[in-house]
Amino acid sequence: MTAEYKEILYDLLRTSSPSGYEEQTIDLFAKSIAPYVDEIYTDVMGNCIAHKKGNGxxxxxxxxADEIGLIISHIDEKGFLYFKEIGGLDTNVLPGQRVLINGKNKRIVGVVGKKPVHLQEQSDNTKDFKSEDLWIDIAVNNKKEAMEDVQLGSIATVISDPVLMSNSLVSSRSLDDKIGLLILIGVAHCLYESNSDYDIYFVASVQExxxxxxxxxxTExxxxxxxxxxxxxxxxxxxxxxxIKDGDIKLGDGVVIAFGPNMNKEVTHNLLNIATSNNIKHQMEIIAHPTGTDARMVQVAGSGVKVGLISIPCRYMHTPNEMVSLEDTDNAIILLTKYLQNSVN
Ligand SMILES: [Zn+2]
Structure with a gap:
């Protein structure tokens, strides 16, 4: 992956975008893709649409663009913050983490506290945490002080700066799905010089x-x-x-093409043929039900849409340290660019 793409990815990962609060990420996506498209706009929901014009x-x-996160729902008299989860967050991985809160006027660091191991009963250690069992400490003396910086409804994300590891693997929070935004930007960049019969809409969606x-x-x-x-x-x-249960999917073994009723046969086979004939490293995933992705809604929007789903393998999804391969990401950019050039033009 080029240094330029890596920098865009890291910048995207450093933005905070819990569902419903995607503006920071959407702004950066729009700025990054703008040089390669003809027009950019957002809709009422906050989706960002980057349009490369074609022939209709x-x-x-x-x-x-959205990620899992926290929303502050209660502040107690001592100034400790309580929260609810936005999206499918694993609360068991939160104790001991730092979080970044979008406060009233600035971003504030908080710590998700936990009783020290020395003082725990055995039941403290084996417990499945619910959000109401946890609190955020922002180092204030009382509620009044806390409310100078934070209000009910402030949002927060775990602090987990991206890090490049061995074998072109990168670890960070919110690779789900900022890695997808990078692929959109990469494909728009690769197609910049070519004309297309299709109008191509690169969409950073919200509230997935x-x-x-x-x-x-x-989509409608x-x-x-x-x-x-x-x-x-x-x-x-x-x-x-x-x-056997979840499929044989490995980091670094290539971009994943999904098969199943949520995906259109013709689109999926086109993607597979292009991957095979261009020697693009790829893997197959079988999903026998509506997928837990935007593809679920795109397919049944209006009178129906032919859908394809391309995925990047990810370890430890929805934890502070997800992990993906930059090589798989490069393969996804190449596959989609070839697909758009070969099948669509
Ligand atoms: Zn996702």
Missing amino acids: KKILLMAH ELGARGAQTI RIMPEIGIVLDVTHATDYPTMSI
Whole structure:
């Protein structure tokens, strides 16, 4: 992956975008993709649409801008903050983490506290934490002090700066699905010089983590013939995973093409043929039900859309340290660019 793409990815990962509060990420996405498209706009929901003009037939490429996060729901007399989860957050991984809160006028660091191991009963250690069992400490003396910086409804995300590891693997929070946004930017960049018969809509969607809500409204507005969704999928190449139950998906073994009733046969086979004939490293994933991605809503929007789903394998999804391969990401950019050049032009 080029240094330029890596920098864009890291910048995206440093933005904070819990579902419904995606503005920071959307702004950066718009700025990054703007040089390669003809127009950019946002809709009522906050979806960002970057449009490369063609001759009227429409194809939609979509990745979601939102991530899981926290929303402050209670402040006690001592100034400790309580929260609710936005999206499918694993609260068991929160104790001991730092979080960044979008406060009234500035971003504030907080710590998710926990009783020290020395003082715990055994039941403290084996407990499944609910959000009401946890609190955020922002180092203030009381509620009044806390409320100078934070209000009910302030949002927060775990602090987990991106880090490059061995074998081109990168670890960070919110690779789900900022890696998809990077792919959109990469594909727009690669297609910049070519003309297309299709109008291509690169969409950063909102509220995917709450049930693909942004995907539904924007797909019904654009009503494309084809919609390709980019997201992460579970890698199964680490302890405790089952390749029989969850598929045989490895980091670094290539971009994942999904098969199943949520995906259109023709689109999926085109993607597979292009991957095979161009020697693009790829893997297959079988999903026998509506997927837990934007593809679920894109397919059934309006009178229906031909859907493809392309995924990047991801370890430890929805934890502070998700992990993906930059090589798989490069493969996804190449596959989609070839698909758009070969099948669509
Ligand atoms: Zn996702």
